[in-house]
Amino acid sequence: MILGSAGCSGGSTSSNDGGVVAEADAGTDAGASACAPRRALPAAPTQLVAASVSAFEVSLTWAPSTTDSVKRYRVLLGAGQVGQVERPAFAHRPVVPGETYTYTVTALTDEGGESPPSNPVTVTIPDPLPDALSGLAPGHWYAFPNSNLRAAALSPAMHPWLGWGEGISGIMNDWSSGALDTQRDRLYITGGGHNGYYGNEIYGFDLRTGAWARLTDPDPVSPGAECPDRALGVNCAIHTYDGLEYLPPPFDRFLAIGWDGWPQTALNLDTRRWENHPELPQLGTRTGANSAYDPNTRVLWYHSGAEAVSVWDPATGRWTIRGEADQLGYYKNAVVDPRRKLYVEVGQGSTDTWTIDALGKFVPKRTRLATTGAREIEAVGNPGVDYDPVTDQLVAWNGGGDIYTLNLDTRVWTKRAALGTVVPGPANMNGTFGRFRYVPSLNVFVVVNTVDTHVFVYRLDPRPARLLRRIDVTAPDAKVEANSTGKLGVTAVFQDGTSVVPTSGITFSSLDPEVATLDEDGTFRAINPGRARLQASYTDPLTRRGLVGARVIEVVPMTGDVVLDALTIQPSSALTVARGGTAGLTAVGSYHRGADLFTRDVTCEATWSSDGASIATVADGTVRGVSEGTTTLHAKVGAVDAQAALEVIPRATQELIALNFQPPGPPMVTGWAVADDSAFDATRGWGWQDAVGLQTRGDRKGTQDARLASFVLTMQTGARFRLQVPDGRYHVAASVGDNNFGAGLASVELAGSGIVYGVGTGNTSGASIVEASGGKGLVFDVVGPINWLAVMRVNGMDFNEVLAAAKTW
Known part of the structure; x- marks a missing residue:
């Protein structure tokens, strides 16, 4: 077995701040030993006070830690973390009237140190005071006074680029969406782009205070440019269409996806800093795209222009294509029905649904609902649409006072005329998108249409959520x-x-x-x-x-007589590490106490040694390859000694399996073995299982990458390609597609986990880390044409460097 990275920290399975987590590359070299002595704890924050307490928010402030290395603060409600911030202030939402809360704050360093807690502060959340929203009757609209965005927006006097083009009106007029933060009761707005509005700042309308606030400052744009410097790593002002989403806990992030492809960004709503740049999985038009977050599977669904439906997993940062290319058009908005588990698009003359199958292999074909009733709402462009959990219906708006509801069981649209004299004006001529949203805590729908009109809310049903x-x-x-x-x-x-x-x-x-x-x-x-x-x-x-x-x-501590019976080094099979690389080992002790048998990780208390220090060194479970050869490693606790043989291999491409799919015959790419349409051969170690109707081609364009000039075509029915390798973890990269004529959907998956998906013309490559177990090797599900496949054990070598070294064309 080839070793991966070290680990002795006993880390938790989730990020402590509930943030968007990118997948770590298990093939990189291990870092410092987790058995190092603990650093001194930073000084605790002091003078924690509740600066204000209302029925919807507790505002906290404190005196900072005096330790220079402190970078951020953990805010605790009881023993649970409710936020992490970089400055000594925090506003906790949501809170519940009648509850009593006790807060503390600790200081954190980048090295993992956490201070003792601050002084506690205890508050009781008061009941809400009567206001205009509490008395809003069903069927009525309410306009927040003095709520137009232009009055609260930044002036070009301080930021000249904000006055270019259309100016602040473009933040909504230029095909822009909105997102409702269900934790803080805020409607977020950003947009513009394409020579309309040049500001990338985020505004939020607080439905509790009835006022606009600015979450971020605009980044500078140079004359003649559309976007800030890429090196800043910030978002560009963009046509967002229906591409703004709030990702509720455990992520608690605001996501911006739009017409421009760089970067796709997630805003940390505690620190108000941009994080993560999840790139979309395919090129092609994003004009008119829509998206919706599914709270059951906790992923974002995204349908771009004339491309396929895709899925983004905030926990891993990965995009996956989950359907065939499907012409969307320009005027549909999307919402997820969490009860029926449907992705629903409304507009351009129809209501379409896709069944969410908990990230199954592919999304089924879309279903066009045979709706009846007040179907005129379907005919408009980009209507506002959201799901109402109280009435269990979709609710839509397209200007004026009328509201439309869709019963997804009967498939009947119902028009509900507004009561009273207060009604919003006409819908924005370029669409409402996500600027119409349901607010669960207030049981109202909110809509904002232009920067010069008020923010309006509407109550459909008197029953609260x-x-x-x-x-x-x-x-x-x-x-x-x-x-x-x-x-x-x-x-x-x-x-x-x-x-x-x-x-x-x-x-x-x-x-x-x-x-x-x-x-x-x-x-x-x-x-x-x-x-x-x-x-x-x-x-x-x-x-x-x-x-x-x-x-x-x-x-x-354990009580009684605890006896160490045996000690093992894990992984327990043959160990390999690349020269110059590091990898992690674990020492596991087998104990008994009376009749009870158990094991315990003793990596950090064991004494480690290597018989050949010129071959490899080992300390605290971290082994480092020094030179090629073999040696024996030891871990000792008391008188019990465990041993493991280690081989240090060259840091070279010898671990790479590189297969080029082509017609039978001599290799078309130097250094790449031929994988044709033949059946699995145990002697050779690869081939197709139970596949019929395979076709090979070797006549495509491949001037820049000869591997793309050929493929094995499995058609749309799919086939299984087997690669027999020992048990262990592997890097896998593959390319699919036909760069001459296209082939619809093409994919490579392993046990339902996507490695690469391609749609339409061209070639698409992807990579993943997979595991072979039970002696079965790796069996890939392949759909469409596959160009090449590269596999290498996770062993401390950099996979991209090894793959590049094999590039001989």
Whole structure:
């Protein structure tokens, strides 16, 4: 087995701040040992106070830590984290009237140090005061006074580029969307681009205060340019169409996707800094694109122009194509029905649906609903559409006071004329997009149409939405012995007094992973004596509001006579590391206490050594290859010694399996083995399983990359290609497509996990890390034409460098 990266920290399974998490490359060299002595703790923040308390928000301030290395602060409600910020102030939303909250704050360093908590502050959330929204009757509209954006927007006097082109009106007029933050009750607006508006700042309308606020400042644009300098890593002012989305907890991010392709950005709403740049999986038009977040599978669905439906997973940062190219047109908006699990598009004369299949292999073909009733709402361009969890209907608007509802079971549209004299004006001529949204906490729909008109809200039904009150987390015992395990229980309690025990949609994390870790199913493992804060985040899929609950467990030393019986080094099979590379080992002790048998990670307490220090060195479980050869590694605890043989291999391309798919015959690409349409051959180690009707071609364009001049075509029915390799983790890269004529959908998957997807003409490549187990090797599901496949064990070598070294064309 070839070793991957080191690990001895007992890290939690989730990011501590609930943020968007990019997948780590397990093939890179391991970093510093996790067994290093702990650094001194930073000084605690002081003078924590509740600066203001209302029925919807608690504002906190504190005196900063005096330790220079402190970079940010963790805000805790009880034992659970509700935010991370860089400055000594935080506004906690949502809060629940009648609840009593106790807050503390700790200081964090980049090295992982966390200070003791600040002084606690306890507040009781008051009941809301009567206001215009609380008395709004069903069927009526309300206009927030003095709520036009132009009055609150930045002036070109300070930022000249904001006065170019159309100016601030372009932030909504130029095919721009909006997104509703269900945690903070804010409608976010950004847009412009394409010589319309040049500002990339984000504005948010706070439905609790009735005022606009600016979340970010505009980045400079040079004369003659459309966007800020790419080196800044910030978003460009863009036509967003229906491409602005709020990702509720566990992500709690604002996502901007639009016409311009760089960069696609997610805004951290605590720090108000841009993070992550998830690139779309295919080129081609994004004009008129739409998107919607699915709270059940916790992914974003995206349908661009004339391309396929795609999926973005915020937890990994990966895009995956999940359908064939499908002409969308220019005038459809999308929403997810979380009860029926449908992706629904409305506009351009129809209502279309796709069934969300929990990230199944492909999305089924779209279904055009045979709707009846007031279908005129379907005929308009980019109507405002959202899902109402109270009436369990889609609700749409396209100007004026009329509201349209769609019962997705009967497929009947109903027009509801406005009551009263207050009504919004006409819809924006270029579309409403996501600037019409449902606000669960207030049970109203909000719409903003231009920078010179008011923000309006509408109440459809008098019944309030069912909102979360708290998340209760339980543990079997408050005190647990080291090396024991247990499972947390989670109950979601709602404000109407009802409760549910969620079976999915919970994100578990440990704020103290060196004391106790927490698996994705809520199983904790006590590691070292100390205090562990274990938390669960749950978001109600109907209202998209999330809360955090936490439980503190005290881990105590094991009692009684504990005897070490044996010691092993893991991985336990043949170990290999590349020269100059590092990899991680784990020492596992097998113990007994009376009749109880158990194992424990003793990596950090073992004494490590290598018989041949000129071949490899090892310390605290991290092995480093020095020169080619073999040696024996030791881990010793007391009198018990474990041994493992290690081979240090050259840092070269010998670990790469490079297959070029082509007609039978001599290789068309130097250094790449021929994979044709022949069946699997155990001696050779690769080939097709149970495949019929395969076709090979070797007559395509390949002047820049000879590997793209040939392929094996599996048609649309698909086939399985087997590569027999030993068990272990592997880098995989592949290319699909026909660059002369196209071939519709093409893909390479492994056990339902996508490696590469391509649509239409051209070639598309992709990469992933996969695992072979049970002696089965790697069996790929292939659809359409496959050009080439490259596989290499995860072993500390850089896969991209190795793949580049094999480029001999």
